Amino acid sequence: MNLSPDPTAVPGHAPLSPVRLAVDCMGGDHGPSVTLPACRAFLERHPEAELVLVGRDDALAAARGWARCTVVTATEVVEMDDPLEIALRRKRDSSMRVALQQLKADAEGRTAADACVCAGNTGALMAVARYVLKTLEGIDRPAIAAVLPNKLGTYTTMLDLGANVDCTAEHLLQFAVMGSALVSAVDGKENPTVGLLNIGEEEIKGNEAIKKAGELLRAVAAAGHMNFCGNVEGNDIFKGTIDIVVCDGFVGNVALKTAEGLASMFVTLIKQEFTRNAFARLAAFVALPVLNHFKNRVDHRRYSGGALLGLRGLVFKAHGSSDAFAFEQALNRAYDAARNRLLDRVHDRILETLQALPANSAEAATIGVADGANPTMARVA
Amino acid sequence: MNLSPDPTAVPGHAPLSPVRLAVDCMGGDHGPSVTLPACRAFLERHPEAELVLVGRDDALAAARGWARCTVVTATEVVEMDDPLEIALRRKRDSSMRVALQQLKADAEGRTAADACVCAGNTGALMAVARYVLKTLEGIDRPAIAAVLPNKLGTYTTMLDLGANVDCTAEHLLQFAVMGSALVSAVDGKENPTVGLLNIGEEEIKGNEAIKKAGELLRAVAAAGHMNFCGNVEGNDIFKGTIDIVVCDGFVGNVALKTAEGLASMFVTLIKQEFTRNAFARLAAFVALPVLNHFKNRVDHRRYSGGALLGLRGLVFKAHGSSDAFAFEQALNRAYDAARNRLLDRVHDRILETLQALPANSAEAATIGVADGANPTMARVA
Numbered sequence: 001m002n003l004s005p006d007p008t009a010v011p012g013h014a015p016l017s018p019v020r021l022a023v024d025c026m027g028g029d030h031g032p033s034v035t036l037p038a039c040r041a042f043l044e045r046h047p048e049a050e051l052v053l054v055g056r057d058d059a060l061a062a063a064r065g066w067a068r069c070t071v072v073t074a075t076e077v078v079e080m081d082d083p084l085e086i087a088l089r090r091k092r093d094s095s096m097r098v099a100l101q102q103l104k105a106d107a108e109g110r111t112a113a114d115a116c117v118c119a120g121n122t123g124a125l126m127a128v129a130r131y132v133l134k135t136l137e138g139i140d141r142p143a144i145a146a147v148l149p150n151k152l153g154t155y156t157t158m159l160d161l162g163a164n165v166d167c168t169a170e171h172l173l174q175f176a177v178m179g180s181a182l183v184s185a186v187d188g189k190e191n192p193t194v195g196l197l198n199i200g201e202e203e204i205k206g207n208e209a210i211k212k213a214g215e216l217l218r219a220v221a222a223a224g225h226m227n228f229c230g231n232v233e234g235n236d237i238f239k240g241t242i243d244i245v246v247c248d249g250f251v252g253n254v255a256l257k258t259a260e261g262l263a264s265m266f267v268t269l270i271k272q273e274f275t276r277n278a279f280a281r282l283a284a285f286v287a288l289p290v291l292n293h294f295k296n297r298v299d300h301r302r303y304s305g306g307a308l309l310g311l312r313g314l315v316f317k318a319h320g321s322s323d324a325f326a327f328e329q330a331l332n333r334a335y336d337a338a339r340n341r342l343l344d345r346v347h348d349r350i351l352e353t354l355q356a357l358p359a360n361s362a363e364a365a366t367i368g369v370a371d372g373a374n375p376t377m378a379r380v381a
Numbered sequence: 382m383n384l385s386p387d388p389t390a391v392p393g394h395a396p397l398s399p400v401r402l403a404v405d406c407m408g409g410d411h412g413p414s415v416t417l418p419a420c421r422a423f424l425e426r427h428p429e430a431e432l433v434l435v436g437r438d439d440a441l442a443a444a445r446g447w448a449r450c451t452v453v454t455a456t457e458v459v460e461m462d463d464p465l466e467i468a469l470r471r472k473r474d475s476s477m478r479v480a481l482q483q484l485k486a487d488a489e490g491r492t493a494a495d496a497c498v499c500a501g502n503t504g505a506l507m508a509v510a511r512y513v514l515k516t517l518e519g520i521d522r523p524a525i526a527a528v529l530p531n532k533l534g535t536y537t538t539m540l541d542l543g544a545n546v547d548c549t550a551e552h553l554l555q556f557a558v559m560g561s562a563l564v565s566a567v568d569g570k571e572n573p574t575v576g577l578l579n580i581g582e583e584e585i586k587g588n589e590a591i592k593k594a595g596e597l598l599r600a601v602a603a604a605g606h607m608n609f610c611g612n613v614e615g616n617d618i619f620k621g622t623i624d625i626v627v628c629d630g631f632v633g634n635v636a637l638k639t640a641e642g643l644a645s646m647f648v649t650l651i652k653q654e655f656t657r658n659a660f661a662r663l664a665a666f667v668a669l670p671v672l673n674h675f676k677n678r679v680d681h682r683r684y685s686g687g688a689l690l691g692l693r694g695l696v697f698k699a700h701g702s703s704d705a706f707a708f709e710q711a712l713n714r715a716y717d718a719a720r721n722r723l724l725d726r727v728h729d730r731i732l733e734t735l736q737a738l739p740a741n742s743a744e745a746a747t748i749g750v751a752d753g754a755n756p757t758m759a760r761v762a
Contacts, residue, residue, distance in 0.1 A: 151646045162580055165588045199543050199634040207546045207631060234635045235642030250588060251635050253580040254615045254628070258636040259643050261616030265532045266647055266679070273675040280671045287668040290661045294654040298647070 018048045018068075019338045020113045021331060022102035025055035025063075026077040026095040028119025029321050032059045035119065038327035042335075043068055049335060052113050054099040074098040078128075080121050080320055087124035088131060096120050100132040103313030114338035115314035117305075117330050119322050125315070126163055126308055133313040136343070138350040141167070142310035143175045143249070144317070145182055148259065149298055152240030157183050157192075160249040161256050161306065167248035169212035172196065176217055177353050178309040179244035180226060181345035186336045192243035195232030197251060205231060209248075216357065223356030225349075263298070305330030307337065309346065314338055399429050399449075400719045401494045402712060403483035406436035406444075407458040407476040409500025409701050409708070413440045416500065419708035423716075424449055430716060433494050435480040455479040459509075461502050461701055468505035469512060477501050481513040484694030495719035496695035498686075498711050500703050506696070507544055507689055514694040517724070519731040522548070523691035524556045524630070525698070526563055529640065530679055533621030538564050538573075541630040542637050542687065548629035550593035553577065557598055558734050559690040560625040561607060562726035567717045573624035576613030578632060586612060590629075597738065604737030606730075644679065686711035688718065690727065695719055 025035040032055060039051055043066070050068045053060055057073045064071055074095040078087045087094065102113035118125050126142065135142060145159035159175050160167070167175075176194045183192040196214055198206045203214055214231065221228035229242060234255060237245055247255070270291075274284035284291070308315040314337050318330035406416040413436060420432055424447070431449045434441055438454045445452055455476040459468045468475065483494040499506050507523065516523060526540035540556050541548070548556075557575045564573040577595055579587045584595055595612065602609035610623060615636060618626055628636070651672075655665035665672070689696040695718050699711035 149646070151649050165580065165586075197635060199546065199631055199638075205546075210631075233642075234638030234640075235645065237639060238642040238646040247635070250580055251632055254578060254632050255635050255639040257580075257615030258618060258639050259615075261614075261619040262640050262643050263647075264616065265530070265619040266644075268532050269675060269678055273671050273678075274668075276671070276674075283668040283671045287655075287664040287671075290654050290657075290664045290668075293657075294650055297650055297654075 018050050019046075019115075019335055020050040020052060021334055021338070022052040022054060022072075022099045022113035022116040023331070024095045024099040024116070024118035024120060025053050025060060026074070026120075027125075027320075028318065028327070029080065030323070031055075031077075032062075034322060034324050034327055036060075036063055037324040038322075038331060039063070039069075040066070041324065041328050042331040046335060052099075052102050054102070055095045072098060072102070078120050078124050082121065082124060084123055084127050087121070088127050094128075096125060097128050097132060100129050100313070100315065103133060103315070105312075111313070115316060115334040117316045117318060117327075117334045119318035119320055119327060119330070121320070122162065122306075122317055125317055129308055129311050129313070129315050133311045133315070136310050136312050136346060136350075138347070138354070139174050139178070139310035141171050141174070142308055143178060144252075144306050145179055145309055146256070146306035148237055148256070150238050150240035153297065154240055156237050156240065156245060157243060158237060158245045158247070158252055158256070159309065160247065160252050162249045162253035163308075164249040166250075167209060169209050169216055172209065172213035172246055172248065173216045173220070173353070174310070174350070176220075176226060176228070176244065176246045177349045178346055179246060181342060181349045182307055182309060182337070183243050185340040185342040185345050186333060187243075188340075189243060191227045193227045193229050193241075194244045194246060195229050195236060195242040197245050197247035197255070198231035198233065200233065201231045203231070213246075220353050220356045225352040225356040305333035307333070307342075312343075314342055399431050400427075400496075400716055401431040401433060402715055402719070403433040403435060403453075403480045403494035403497040404712070405476045405480040405497070405499035405501060406434050406441060407455070407501075408506075409699065409703055410461065411702075411704070412436075412458075413443075415703060415705050415708055417441075417444055418705040419703075419712060420444070420450075421447070422705065423709050423712040427716060433480075433483050435483070436476045453479060453483070459501050459505050463502065463505060465504055465508050468502070469508050475509075477506060478509050478513060481510050481694070481696065484514060484696070486693075492694070496697060496715040498697045498699060498708075498715045500699035500701055500708060500711070502701070503543065503687075503698055506698055510689055510692050510694070510696050514692045514696070517691050517693050517727060517731075519728070519735070520555055520559070520691035522552050522555070523689055524559060525633075525687050526560055526690055527637070527687035529618055529637070531619050531621035534678065535621055537618050537621065537626060538624060539618060539626045539628070539633055539637070540690065541628065541633050543630045543634035544689075545630040547631075548590060550590050550597055553590065553594035553627055553629065554597045554601070554734070555691070555731070557601075557607060557609070557625065557627045558730045559727055560627060562723060562730045563688055563690060563718070564624050566721040566723040566726050567714060568624075569721075570624060572608045574608045574610050574622075575625045575627060576610050576617060576623040578626050578628035578636070579612035579614065581614065582612045584612070594627075601734050601737045606733045606737040686714035688714070688723075693724075695723055 025032050052070045053063050054072045054074050060071050074093050076091040076094040078094045078096045099116050103111050105111050141164050143160035144163045147155040147157050150156050159179050184190050217228040220226045274280050306317040316330050316334035318327045406413050433451045434444050435453045435455050441452050455474050457472040457475040459475045459477045480497050484492050486492050522545050524541035525544045528536040528538050531537050540560050565571050598609040601607045655661050687698040697711050697715040699708045
């Protein structure tokens with residue numbers, strides 16, 4: 001993740017200037033008490049960025065008058081436990097929906113913002129985003145991508161993390177394409193490595209969808225359009241040997257939550273061990289700087305900011321429990337994605353992939369990108 | 382896991398006496414250099430147990446003359462990287478196969494051992510065990526169960542961990558039955574809690590197989606034959622709030638390896654942090670007893686001993702990289718399972734489950750246990 005205040009864009013993709021993010025300030029467990037300080041810090045670090053702050057009028061009073069900020073009022077809030085139907089059909093003036101509408105192109109193809117950031121309920125956000133923005137041409141199913149830390153001190157991008165419980169080989173291929181586009185846009189790696197999550201490295205492993213996805217990915221890689229490294233296993237996520245791990249949403253969600261659960265258990269047990277007796281407490285006192293440094297390295301807040309990929313607009317999701325630091329990381333990721341024209345990249349890569357597949361596979365992959373169609377919308381100046 | 386040398390059997394299930402385990406001494410990364418010391422330690426701790434040691438004649442020379450031990454010679458060894466066909470069709474006199482044959486009933490239904498323990502290749506072991514032993518009546522697919530540590534300092538049993546990449550709702554129900562039988566036999570919990578691994582707690586979550594499995598499990602629970610607690614998520618594995626987590630082998634394998642990968646990353650990062658500079662090394666010195674105590678609590682060797690459930694014989698799998706301590710834990714688990722008549726329990730529970738299901742569900746579940754059939758075979762005295 002590039003956090004530098006004056007970053008250099010990835011070559012070949014001219015940055016938008018200035019980048020403008022729409023922020024649902026009401027989402028998440030803490031709402032404006034977290035989102036507003038995060039926005040303020042973000043603006044300070046990115047003197048060229050602009051924000052569209054969306055929320056209830058009273059809640060955003062503090063932000064009126066901030067430089068490089070527009071406040072857009074929404075009268076309703078999608079709560080974290082609201083059912084999908086409520087978010088989708090009832091709360092038509094929710095901050096989530098209004099923030100997403102900032103990405104919607106007008107008749108001239110212009111949008112009010114380049115990307116949207118929200119810490120609200122993931123299911124509701126995906127449903128409302130699909131409804132408001134529609135799916136990108138060539139993509140059947142949007143997916144959720146997020147990053148996990150690894151042994152090398154970098155991170156691994158993984159998708160899908162829960163948007164799609166049943167996936168075909170073609171969906172998995174599309175996830176691989178979108179993941180590659182994300183990593184190249186946000187991390188500046190032009191040719192990131194892709195692994196297919198499986199229960200063994202051999203090509204014969206896995207169920208039918210996985211085996212067929214392996215075939216499609218090998219065909220695309222053979223044509224030089226993807227850096228596909230074959231099957232990977234659960235433990236490879238944390239080795240740092242692969243940039244992107246592709247899986248269906250059921251498996252990805254279970255793997256992510258398993259990792260969260262184990263991490264939480266480790267923290268609990270380490271705390272127990274270092275408070276067991278007087279000696280342990282003394283050891284904790286001595287080891288505190290080391291333990292804190294360790295904690296910072298695996299701090300999940302640094303990895304906040306999942307991307308909803310495959311929509312006609314860039315949508316980033318911060319964790320519901322985000323504090324200001326975590327929410328700011330999500331803003332950073334959205335900013336980097338917009339600045340490096342992630343939508344363009346997804347479009348370009350889908351086209352490349354389609355051309356790389358043998359005719360019958362390409363047809364099966366149902367990737368029907370119209371030639372010359374450009375998914376990036378010009379923004380309202 | 383009951384490790385006491387003179388354990389009390391679970392009430393209602395008279396223990397076998399003496400319990401006899403068949404051991405594939407050649408399996409695993411280290412073969413007899415690990416298995417023989419483990420067997421020796423096991424015999425010392427279990428003065429009433431007997432072992433059948435299987436392996437190459439020269440490799441087992443050291444064990445000839447050990448009390449309560451029989452040596453059975455096998456001329457071949459299934460290597461860790463042997464393809465299934467080699468293990469299954471070529472190496473017909475492998476130590477793995479001969480050890481499994483000790484569980485095969487003769488014409489009078491007697492067997493030479495009550496359970497088998499092997500540290501060899503899991504895929505080969507499952508394939509050879511299915512071929513030699515066949516599947517238990519009422520079970521369509523054998524499954525692999527293992528235990529993971531949790532926050533409460535106990536452990537959680539999880540299955541399937543990789544034997545079945547595609548599972549129907551009925552398979553998942555059978556896994557739940559077998560897992561309940563395992564936990565009641567090995568841990569003495571008569572009514573262990575069962576959770577269905579999913580991507581949310583709500584009944585509407587998951588794919589079709591998962592949703593239908595939830596229905597079947599609720600029907601069995603409503604009739605009082607299973608302690609089903611509904612859907613659980615990946616993080617629940619490590620909370621200690623559920624005894625058994627049921628999932629298909631693809632998801633289970635990914636979750637297990639994800640957990641292994643994260644644990645390995647934590648260990649690497651903690652080591653890096655405590656050797657970063659002179660101060661960190663001093664802190665490590667002071668904190669060493671606390672860190673070692675922590676390490677012991679999460680030591681994966683304590684959780685060695687996966688069970689291959691659903692076969693006409695008790696088969697336990699130690700990790701391929703097991704040292705003598707880990708291999709002994711697998712022997713302990715096999716011993717507890719045999720002593721508490723795990724096969725009987727699986728049979729009883731399958732019958733109960735069949736009776737508890739509504740007629741059409743029972744038919745759909747294709748559980749065809751013949752009335753009065755008892756899967757436990759008398760052992761050759």
